[in-house]
Amino acid sequence: MRHLSAGQLARLVGAGPRERPYYRAFADAVRAAVLDGQIPVRVRMPAERDLARALGVSRTTVTAAYDLLRERGFLESRQGAGSWTALPDPALTPDNPWLAVDGDGLIQLHAAAPPAPSALRAAMTEAVEEIPRYGMGNGYHPLGLPVLRERIAARYTERGVATRPEQILVTTGSQHAIEVVLGALAAPGDAILVESPTYPHAVDSVRRRGARVVSTGVSADGWHEDLVSGAMRQVGARLAYLMPDFQNPTGALMDDATRSAVAAAARRSGTLLVADETWAELALDEVPRTAPMAAFDTGGRVISIGSASKLWWGGLRIGWIRTTAALARRLAAHRASVDIASPVLEQLVVAALFDRLEETRQERRRALRASRATLVAELREHLPEWRFTVPPGGGTLWIRLDSGSAVSLAEAAACHGVRIAPGPWFGLEGTLEGYLRLPFTQPPQVLREGVARLVTARRLGRTGAVRAPDALSPVV
Amino acid sequence: MRHLSAGQLARLVGAGPRERPYYRAFADAVRAAVLDGQIPVRVRMPAERDLARALGVSRTTVTAAYDLLRERGFLESRQGAGSWTALPDPALTPDNPWLAVDGDGLIQLHAAAPPAPSALRAAMTEAVEEIPRYGMGNGYHPLGLPVLRERIAARYTERGVATRPEQILVTTGSQHAIEVVLGALAAPGDAILVESPTYPHAVDSVRRRGARVVSTGVSADGWHEDLVSGAMRQVGARLAYLMPDFQNPTGALMDDATRSAVAAAARRSGTLLVADETWAELALDEVPRTAPMAAFDTGGRVISIGSASKLWWGGLRIGWIRTTAALARRLAAHRASVDIASPVLEQLVVAALFDRLEETRQERRRALRASRATLVAELREHLPEWRFTVPPGGGTLWIRLDSGSAVSLAEAAACHGVRIAPGPWFGLEGTLEGYLRLPFTQPPQVLREGVARLVTARRLGRTGAVRAPDALSPVV
Numbered sequence: 028m029r030h031l032s033a034g035q036l037a038r039l040v041g042a043g044p045r046e047r048p049y050y051r052a053f054a055d056a057v058r059a060a061v062l063d064g065q066i067p068v069r070v071r072m073p074a075e076r077d078l079a080r081a082l083g084v085s086r087t088t089v090t091a092a093y094d095l096l097r098e099r100g101f102l103e104s105r106q107g108a109g110s111w112t113a114l115p116d117p118a119l120t121p122d123n124p125w126l127a128v129d130g131d132g133l134i135q136l137h138a139a140a141p142p143a144p145s146a147l148r149a150a151m152t153e154a155v156e157e158i159p160r161y162g163m164g165n166g167y168h169p170l171g172l173p174v175l176r177e178r179i180a181a182r183y184t185e186r187g188v189a190t191r192p193e194q195i196l197v198t199t200g201s202q203h204a205i206e207v208v209l210g211a212l213a214a215p216g217d218a219i220l221v222e223s224p225t226y227p228h229a230v231d232s233v234r235r236r237g238a239r240v241v242s243t244g245v246s247a248d249g250w251h252e253d254l255v256s257g258a259m260r261q262v263g264a265r266l267a268y269l270m271p272d273f274q275n276p277t278g279a280l281m282d283d284a285t286r287s288a289v290a291a292a293a294r295r296s297g298t299l300l301v302a303d304e305t306w307a308e309l310a311l312d313e314v315p316r317t318a319p320m321a322a323f324d325t326g327g328r329v330i331s332i333g334s335a336s337k338l339w340w341g342g343l344r345i346g347w348i349r350t351t352a353a354l355a356r357r358l359a360a361h362r363a364s365v366d367i368a369s370p371v372l373e374q375l376v377v378a379a380l381f382d383r384l385e386e387t388r389q390e391r392r393r394a395l396r397a398s399r400a401t402l403v404a405e406l407r408e409h410l411p412e413w414r415f416t417v418p419p420g421g422g423t424l425w426i427r428l429d430s431g432s433a434v435s436l437a438e439a440a441a442c443h444g445v446r447i448a449p450g451p452w453f454g455l456e457g458t459l460e461g462y463l464r465l466p467f468t469q470p471p472q473v474l475r476e477g478v479a480r481l482v483t484a485r486r487l488g489r490t491g492a493v494r495a496p497d498a499l500s501p502v503v
Numbered sequence: 504m505r506h507l508s509a510g511q512l513a514r515l516v517g518a519g520p521r522e523r524p525y526y527r528a529f530a531d532a533v534r535a536a537v538l539d540g541q542i543p544v545r546v547r548m549p550a551e552r553d554l555a556r557a558l559g560v561s562r563t564t565v566t567a568a569y570d571l572l573r574e575r576g577f578l579e580s581r582q583g584a585g586s587w588t589a590l591p592d593p594a595l596t597p598d599n600p601w602l603a604v605d606g607d608g609l610i611q612l613h614a615a616a617p618p619a620p621s622a623l624r625a626a627m628t629e630a631v632e633e634i635p636r637y638g639m640g641n642g643y644h645p646l647g648l649p650v651l652r653e654r655i656a657a658r659y660t661e662r663g664v665a666t667r668p669e670q671i672l673v674t675t676g677s678q679h680a681i682e683v684v685l686g687a688l689a690a691p692g693d694a695i696l697v698e699s700p701t702y703p704h705a706v707d708s709v710r711r712r713g714a715r716v717v718s719t720g721v722s723a724d725g726w727h728e729d730l731v732s733g734a735m736r737q738v739g740a741r742l743a744y745l746m747p748d749f750q751n752p753t754g755a756l757m758d759d760a761t762r763s764a765v766a767a768a769a770r771r772s773g774t775l776l777v778a779d780e781t782w783a784e785l786a787l788d789e790v791p792r793t794a795p796m797a798a799f800d801t802g803g804r805v806i807s808i809g810s811a812s813k814l815w816w817g818g819l820r821i822g823w824i825r826t827t828a829a830l831a832r833r834l835a836a837h838r839a840s841v842d843i844a845s846p847v848l849e850q851l852v853v854a855a856l857f858d859r860l861e862e863t864r865q866e867r868r869r870a871l872r873a874s875r876a877t878l879v880a881e882l883r884e885h886l887p888e889w890r891f892t893v894p895p896g897g898g899t900l901w902i903r904l905d906s907g908s909a910v911s912l913a914e915a916a917a918c919h920g921v922r923i924a925p926g927p928w929f930g931l932e933g934t935l936e937g938y939l940r941l942p943f944t945q946p947p948q949v950l951r952e953g954v955a956r957l958v959t960a961r962r963l964g965r966t967g968a969v970r971a972p973d974a975l976s977p978v979v
Contacts, residue, residue, distance in 0.1 A: 087665050140641030151631040165616030166818020167977050199675055203842040231840035342642020342847035363977045364707035366679040371818035373846045501643050501839045
């Protein structure tokens with residue numbers, strides 16, 4: 028293998044970089060030299076000690092620079108053999124900066140998360156103007172700010188279930204709401220009923236406390252009320268976690284008759300019904316009007332979870348729980364040992380967005396409709412063997428593949444620049460291998476490019492090392 | 504008992520209130536009438552049905568109004584006996600709106616949480632200007648925004664321990680950081696060493712996962728290194744949670760020799776050292792310069808926790824973890840099932856505050872010094888029997904009472920308009936009854952009034968029903 032001496036490298040890259048921190052500027056200069064071809068690939072780099080001396084910096088600085096180059100794929104090392112230059116996996120190179128999350132350069136079709144609404148900045152500016160009213164306080168409001176709790180309660184009332192602000196607990200996103208409900212109400216060994224397929228982070232949260240996960244099937248056509256009710260009764264479910272409104276991932280919408288029957292069954296079996304209504308505001312077609320699950324409640328057994336993430340933006344991290352005033356206080360006390368309270372400014376932003384509810388909702392619905400139409404058209408044209416029901420709302424298509432494994436396809440897709448969420452991520456025991464969830468939350472041009480990459484991935488298969496699904500890109 | 508007919512009440516209060524929601528406006532009107540003496544106390548209110556008819560509203564509306572009045576203490580009810588007007592506990596009436604948290608009207612001396620710095624609004628305005636750069640993304644950054652991770656890493660480097668951004672995980676406050684570390688690294692039955700006294704929400708978090716809490720003593724004079732090291736070894740501690748920098752509640756500062764010895768002992772006993780450095784930036788006197796605990800680390804065994812809450816504001820809910828890059832990623836994957844990620848805007852605000860670090864830190868130090876001087880002077884004048892060491896930094900005094908129980912005193916104090924945190928809240932088994940923590944994070948005039956109320960409470964004792972410590976006012 029060719030090698031570079033410390034003196035050569037110091038001259039090539041220059042003792043030049045003056046930006047701080049030095050190790051990063053130095054690593055950037057090496058990266059640029061490799062990309063420009065000034066330093067070829069597979070050239071052995073000098074020992075850290077020698078390079079430190081040649082550059083007149085500390086050994087630690089060189090170590091940090093080498094670490095960074097290794098992390099970015101421009102350096103490979105092996106014990107005893109030293110380090111040599113390399114090129115990172117092409118799939119890692121960002122081709123479009125605003126498609127990339129945390130810089131991995133893949134189109135992110137594993138997440139069903141829309142961009143921010145155009146009113147976000149105005150809502151934020153308004154919220155900042157309110158801050159002086161809160162700044163003298165200590166900033167901790169475990170139940171949430173009264174102004175936001177009032178707006179959330181009023182919206183439930185408008186949607187058909189009378190609600191007082193005292194019944195609302197503001198959370199740091201809907202996942203946090205799930206975590207708080209389970210943390211306070213589920214014990215090891217409890218049976219918890221979930222849908223299959225379901226939202227995977229909720230299952231993580233159930234499993235982490237040693238509760239027993241039991242599932243009931245759901246498809247784009249909906250639920251079998253008798254199976255849901257039967258499962259609650261037979262396993263003596265402590266809690267059932269359901270998504271009646273444009274279920275993630277299937278997009279199914281539960282009708283009022285089924286809601287009523289499921290709520291009655293929950294009462295008979297002593298099950299708490301946790302209704303995750305994250306997508307509830309996003310009907311895209313003319314669907315029969317449904318009331319929130321809590322409207323069918325008798326006896327405070329329905330705990331509703333809502334979120335600002337789909338209607339507005341995931342980057343806000345604000346969700347909420349609607350329950351009885353007494354349980355809201357109990358859950359708030361529990362959260363003190365989770366995250367104490369939600370950020371004040373974020374809550375004021377969401378309150379300001381509630382004041383623009385209809386306008387922002389229409390914008391989101393228009394965008395989702397256009398994206399849904401594009402995704403459906405692209406799939407029908409380029410992947411006509413795949414089967415799916417177009418959901419009347421929400422943000423995801425649940426696709427049945429004609430053949431092969433969605434897990435293999437996801438591995439191939441990552442090699443070709445698109446990250447997707449295969450069926451087993453939404454199942455319980457590695458099932459659902461023949462399914463795939465595709466979101467239509469991104470703009471049409473991104474979806475077109477994503478489908479094109481999927482077609483390539485399907486044709487060529489894997490073209491490099493398998494990239495593990497990245498736990499740092501949440502599946503929402 | 505006197506009673507009001509539905510017609511009388513309707514006339515008194517008027518079908519008048521036109522603000523929405525009606526039930527709240529109606530309840531407010533009844534409250535005002537009781538406070539004005541137009542409706543006497545202990546007058547029976549009409550049945551809900553009759554009142555609904557008289558007002559021409561639904562029965563549900565009247566129920567909601569009555570519920571609200573009951574919650575606020577203006578109505579009492581007993582099955583079969585109906586409902587009658589009442590006056591809430593005087594301690595519940597807000598006398599100074601900006602001292603109250605969630606409207607309970609007590610001076611909040613149970614929390615060590617300063618008000619926001621004057622630069623907060625400017626930092627927020629700057630952050631909002633950055634938002635368009637992030638709005639097209641999905642908003643989920645489980646490790647934290649690069650701009651903030653860079654600033655946090657640079658600050659560690661400045662403070663004496665070289666740190667790369669890859670080693671930083673941004674969390675939703677320091678309690679959340681504790682929760683994430685314990686959630687990922689502590690299993691049921693693990694021995695976890697904590698200080699006694701210690702930060703109570705950390706203990707909640709340990710206990711909730713069935714880990715075993717073991718303690719080692721600390722006082723304002725500091726730690727006994729041999730006892731800390733011995734305890735780690737003898738119980739085979741999986742993890743030790745320590746606050747070396749102005750320990751909460753004692754204010755003790757660990758010197759470098761002790762840091763070094765404790766870190767070495769942790770390595771020998773295979774213990775992970777979780778150093779909560781929430782108060783580290785807030786030395787108030789000239790103290791020997793100490794390096795962050797991680798500077799004494801060998802082998803990635805020190806996990807550092809930091810926070811924006813004390814230096815800047817608790818309402819921001821931003822904290823961080825410094826560890827190895829590999830463990831930072833593992834912890835970030837774990838948090839996906841806790842809260843997914845921290846809010847984007849809040850992170851940008853904290854990044855903007857880091858750009859004003861020295862200026863905001865000096866402001867906070869000046870305020871804390873003034874408040875500390877006031878609290879110390881007031882206590883020496885009015886409660887000279889109480890003993891304490893004035894800490895060289897942080898935000899709390901740890902006080903040894905001359906006699907009696909701090910728990911009884913806290914109960915009496917709540918009756919006289921001040922909420923305090925008695926010693927047992929910081930202990931493990933109901934010990935520390937003779938101690939009290941008082942924060943000096945609030946302005947001098949609030950502390951003066953707080954001490955005056957304490958003096959009254961000590962003289963008069965309880966003057967009403969015992970008010971349980973309110974779990975919704977976090978002890979930070």
